[in-house]
Amino acid sequence: MLLGRSIRKWWQALPPDKQELLKDNVKRHKWRILFGICSLSCLIAVYFWTHLDKNPITGRTRLLMFSKRQFLQLAEFEYQSVLESYKDKILPANDPMYKTTQFIFSQLVEKNKDIPGVSETKWSINVVEDPEINAFVMPNGQVFVLTGLFKAVADTDQLACILGHEMAHCLLGHGAEHASIIQLLDFVSLVFLTLIWAVFPRDGLAALGQWIQNKLIEYMFDRPYSRKLEIEADEVGLRLAAKACIDVRASSVYWQQLELMKIVSGTFQIPEWFSTHPSNDHRVEHLEKLIPEAIKLREECSCPSLPSVDPRLIFKLSMQEILKLSRKKEEAICSDSEAKHLSQCFEPSPVMIERIPIVVPVQTLQSTQSTHK
Known part of the structure; x- marks a missing residue:
């Protein structure tokens, strides 16, 4: 500038x-x-x-401007920063949520040792007391699971699919790849930025041109690339879960639950074009296409038969029941309101829920699974 x-x-x-x-x-x-x-x-x-590199897992060619050693050094700095922010919230190793996470992640690691990077990475579990629905795995193998996620999942199969997705991000080196793309975009941006401030006759016009350039780069290149990496992590993560004998059908149900939570609670729906992640509907559609192949991979790994109760069917029945109850509640509220509040009946009030209930209890599903085993 x-x-x-x-x-x-x-x-x-x-x-x-x-x-x-x-x-x-x-x-x-x-x-x-x-x-x-x-x-x-x-x-x-x-x-x-x-600086082009071939991904050893997917075979996709990508740009990597950092060596593995350099990026792990950067990741260590970031890890220390994250650890400092969560230092008073990390749960002990004897906590049930920690034990559940440790067990699931150990299964993912044990059954996927043939995947490049799984055995070489030193994995470590961190469960954080935080209401946010989130989990992430850092490039150095540090796994962070926030307790809000346990309230959003219906069973351990869903949790395992999420952990498989985050594990895939680490194994695929998405952190280093995305940082490299950002560096490339920054370089191109600097060239055009110099031209903008040199050619535009006034500072105000140059500043406007700079803002437009930044937004174009963000929404046309950066965010679409992030969504592409998320989809790739979904694909590889589902394979990791399948090899660990997880019920992969639960993967799409989790994103349907999140979407239903948003609808019922009245949360604003951000268009996919503005987000760094695919929409929940897009993820469900994509995962549904991948699930048959994942089930076949699961069978090839000599896993126990899947439970006869499909979690996708359970969710569909649950969703119908929830929406029916929600409509009845809205009708009851409207009928009991005074005349001056009747106009509000045409706008459904948000219904806050902490978790999507499942028609068939989790214990029943577990017992069904045990019977099949």
Whole structure:
């Protein structure tokens, strides 16, 4: 910005005759200038080409501008920062939620040792007392699960699918890949930013141009790329869960539960285009296409037969029941309201729920699963 603004100010301060002289020089040496720009572009292209890497799990070619050692050093700094923010909230190893997480993650690691990076990574579990529905795995193998997630899942199968997804992010090196893409976008952004502040006649217009450029890069490149990485983690995570003998049918149910929570609680629905993550509906649709293949992989790993009760059917029945009860409650509220409040009946009031109830209790499902085993 300072460089571009300085060039503009310098140009505007030149007398008209000197401006014309410079223009003539540029026209006279335009091929030399073009050759210099092309040479520089080739050098930059060679630099990025030499930093392309093939993902050992998916075989997809990606840009990696950090070595594994460099990125692990950066991840260690971030880990210390996260640990500091959660230092008074981490649950002890004897806590039931910690034990559940440890057991599930151990199964994922044990059954997927043939996957590159699983055995080499030093995994460590951290369960944090926090109402947020979230879990993440850092590049150095530190697993963080927030207790709010336990209230959002219906059973351990859903929890295992989520942990498989987060584990996939780590194994696929998505952190280093996304950081590399951000660095590339920043480089391109700086080039255009210099031109914007040099060419635009006033600071106000240049600032507007800079804002437009940032938004275009964010919504046309950065966020779509993040969504692409999330979808890839869904695919690999589902395979990890299948090999660990998890009921992979529960993976799509979890995202349907989150979507229903948003609808019933009246939460604003952010369009997928504005988000770094795919929409819940998009994820459900994608996972449903992957589940048959995951079930086949599960059978190839000599896993016990799946329970006869499909969790997707259970959720469908539960959703119908919840929406029916919600409509009855709205009708009762409207009928008991005074005349001056009748206008509010046309706008459903949000119904706050902490968790989506399941028609068939979890204990029943567990006993059914035990019977099949």
